[in-house]
Amino acid sequence: MRVLNVLLAGSAGLGHQNHQADMYAPGFAAHPGFAVVGAVEADDRFDRPDVDVVSVCVPFEDRVEVVSRALRAGKHVLVDKPMALTSAECERIAAVAAETGLVCMPAYHQRFQPAVRSAREAVAGGKVGLPWNVQADFLVAGGGAVWPLGELLNFAPYATDAIQAITGLAVTEVYAIAGVNFQDAAGPEDLVTLCLTHERGLTSTVVAGRTPAAAGVHGLSLHRYRISGSHGTLLADCTRPAAEVLTAAGARRSWAGPGTVHRMLTELHAAVVAGRPAELGPADGVAALRLVEAARQAIATGQVVPAAAPRA
Template structure:
């Protein structure tokens, strides 16, 4: 395997009408990472092909392939960064894996647990890396907290409280449970290592015009008596938060011998002005660290962390939350679950 892996940027869509994580997040990170080189771009629909043609010219790359199969057959491509529309994402990821390519998949990996499970099965069958882009777990504060919990600094954890609230920006038509919940759920699972067995949820709409949920409150029962409460959603714009910026990203881990408070807005240089505040970070960001994990997993020939199987469990939790919110009753998850 070459020291530098060729990357195909596939698709430029997201859960929101103005989301383009491919160009806003992944392209900049791939462009500055020593382990990767963007060698091709492609779209899987008319809008995506138009964007791909424009981006190829801007980057000085060959014209995009006429179809997905041709793009995936390119021998210069080792990794596919998949950002096609969520309803087609699972099929695109499976096609890339079947073509022998490793995959970085935008969140969510799939819109349902059933589709996520299809992806995980192919990833396991092929032995290729399929990394869902749950990049918030790579925040340095989360990493430090994972080490502290694993070292027993709070004793045996019995509860986690999490707040993940975005201020401003365009609400997702799919609702913010589908849009954002993967991040704090993944962090709670990474912090504790305990799978979820029961879900009780409440969805609400406070200000979004489209009627989709803009806030979700999740009450989760995990293995070994652990519980967690996750508040996730989008608020109106706040004066001290950039548009679509994180207003709250924090966790409290309560254990038998102590409490660990994690504020993922720190460490940072905070500049406060009359009209707004800004956070300036020093060092690698979460998406850069995500690519470090992608490169390391490929080099070692191991599943990534998080893996496609992890994304299946998160999708199961989100599916259960939606069912619970509709019925007003808790939902039990399978004791077997996805491994």
């Protein structure tokens, strides 16, 4: 396997998060297709000849500039999610990626969960007939305080991106409600419900957020997709099958096999080596932020909001 050299750019995160240290750096180190060769901050250069990929976790105020600079230096990019804080900023990144022809992957790694992949294959193979509805739950028990910018931006896009991966159908209309149900009443929303209309009349409902800690649960407490079609219903439960691992720190569920970050990096590696677009790319980062912006408008107005159409 060809080994790609990785430069870690930044370790910023909001609240308690540090995805560079907790997910990407360990993921690259454990993957046989990558080797970490250094770490830099936002204001460093990326023209090192020994670097193939830059993993970007710089602050949001520097995100567009740093990703653009890495791409224009000829480096492929993995960028922490969300790719940026607005769809306009995401579109600027997407434009540079298109200009350079390099891989730029926003890290919505949950679409690489094995149950999501199996559901995608089943739907594509006609196992449920024509899909007409998806119900999704993405709930995290405990795990720290609510993300400072709210779980609509933090957790909900994992589920909406997975639905996009399963069905291949873009969102056309958005209705949403959100509130503080479990955490600090003065903080951002910790629970959101999205009612979405997709192309071809498909509908989906997403419940996403952070609940109080639950005994015996570490991290995701509920992560599932129920896909209803003209000829059947499929339940993809992403927490099963799993082994229960007991440690001094508590209990956690663990898959036997590669995790979602490892699978995402495998797709990144395959796209770079083959010189092809990655399955997960800038357009998905743009779609995620357009949906979030439409949901915010729906929450503020109490109305169904059209999803922004892709720009020509």
